[in-house]
Amino acid sequence: MNFEIQKTADGSDTVLNKSLGIHYHSTNGAITEAEHVFISAGFNYFSQSDIAILEVGFGTGLNAALTAMHAKEKSVQVWYVGLERYPLTADITREIGYKTQLPPAAATAWNAINNAPWNTKTTIDSSFAITKLETDFTTWTTNQPFDLIYFDAFAPDNQPEMWALEQFKKLFAMLNPNGVLVTYSAKGVVKQALRNAGFTVKRLQGPPGKHHMLLAIKE
Numbered sequence: 001m002n003f004e005i006q007k008t009a010d011g012s013d014t015v016l017n018k019s020l021g022i023h024y025h026s027t028n029g030a031i032t033e034a035e036h037v038f039i040s041a042g043f044n045y046f047s048q049s050d051i052a053i054l055e056v057g058f059g060t061g062l063n064a065a066l067t068a069m070h071a072k073e074k075s076v077q078v079w080y081v082g083l084e085r086y087p088l089t090a091d092i093t094r095e096i097g098y099k100t101q102l103p104p105a106a107a108t109a110w111n112a113i114n115n116a117p118w119n120t121k122t123t124i125d126s127s128f129a130i131t132k133l134e135t136d137f138t139t140w141t142t143n144q145p146f147d148l149i150y151f152d153a154f155a156p157d158n159q160p161e162m163w164a165l166e167q168f169k170k171l172f173a174m175l176n177p178n179g180v181l182v183t184y185s186a187k188g189v190v191k192q193a194l195r196n197a198g199f200t201v202k203r204l205q206g207p208p209g210k211h212h213m214l215l216a217i218k219e
């Protein structure tokens with residue numbers, strides 16, 4: 001595949017998959033989007049001391065690194081599973097500017113997370129452990145329950161199979177009671193599929209450049 005690193009509006013980098021013409025983050029600000037959608041709406045929704053998080057679309061590890069930093073700040077124990085079908089090459093991760101663009105604690109975590117081996121649980125620091133799984137989400141299943149799902153697949157127009165009802169039913173079953181799923185998309189078809197899968201869906205204010213995002217709760 002053909003990748004290029006591009007700067008987004010908040011000065012942080014994103015990756016463009018040139019073959020598909022798709023960006024990994026919002027061009028209105030990669031770190032801003034990650035903080036808004038996944039940390040503020042998702043991670044900060046919880047006040048418990050242990051959280052199991054599943055990420056669909058591990059990508060650059062940006063969401064994972066920010067989560068590790070916030071987990072440390074809040075003294076929360078996180079076990080994080082990141083699913084990725086197409087891991088980025090070492091060349092691309094070397095070039096991304098997150099080592100200097102992220103706050104130091106997140107940059108340190110980002111480095112360790114990207115150096116962690118695939119398909120093995122790795123302890124990053126005293127509050128964060130990660131298992132990066134190289135797998136296809138659409139066929140992946142587990143008996144492991146999660147509290148929080150970061151649903152960060154490419155957009156529904158680009159990858160409709162990721163946003164299908166059967167996939168949301170699968171994720172609903174993986175969540176603990178009162179667990180939540182957050183995603184940047186607020187498309188009507190996504191909202192409807194989440195509702196049909198059993199979620200209570202709330203539309204929240206979106207990050208810069210997007211009116212809304214979704215918080216889906218397993219009540």
Ligand SMILES: C[S@@+](CC[C@H](N)C(=O)[O-])C[C@H]1O[C@@H](n2cnc3c(N)ncnc32)[C@H](O)[C@@H]1O
Pocket residue numbers: 023024025056057058059060061062063064083084085086087135136137138152153154159
């Ligand atoms: C929007 S990007 C995720 C950005 C990422 N969360 C980050 O923090 O950088 C979507 C990711 O989903 C991955 N992906 C695409 N199809 C997939 C599949 N079937 N299973 C798992 N991951 C997939 C892509 O390779 C890409 O890394």
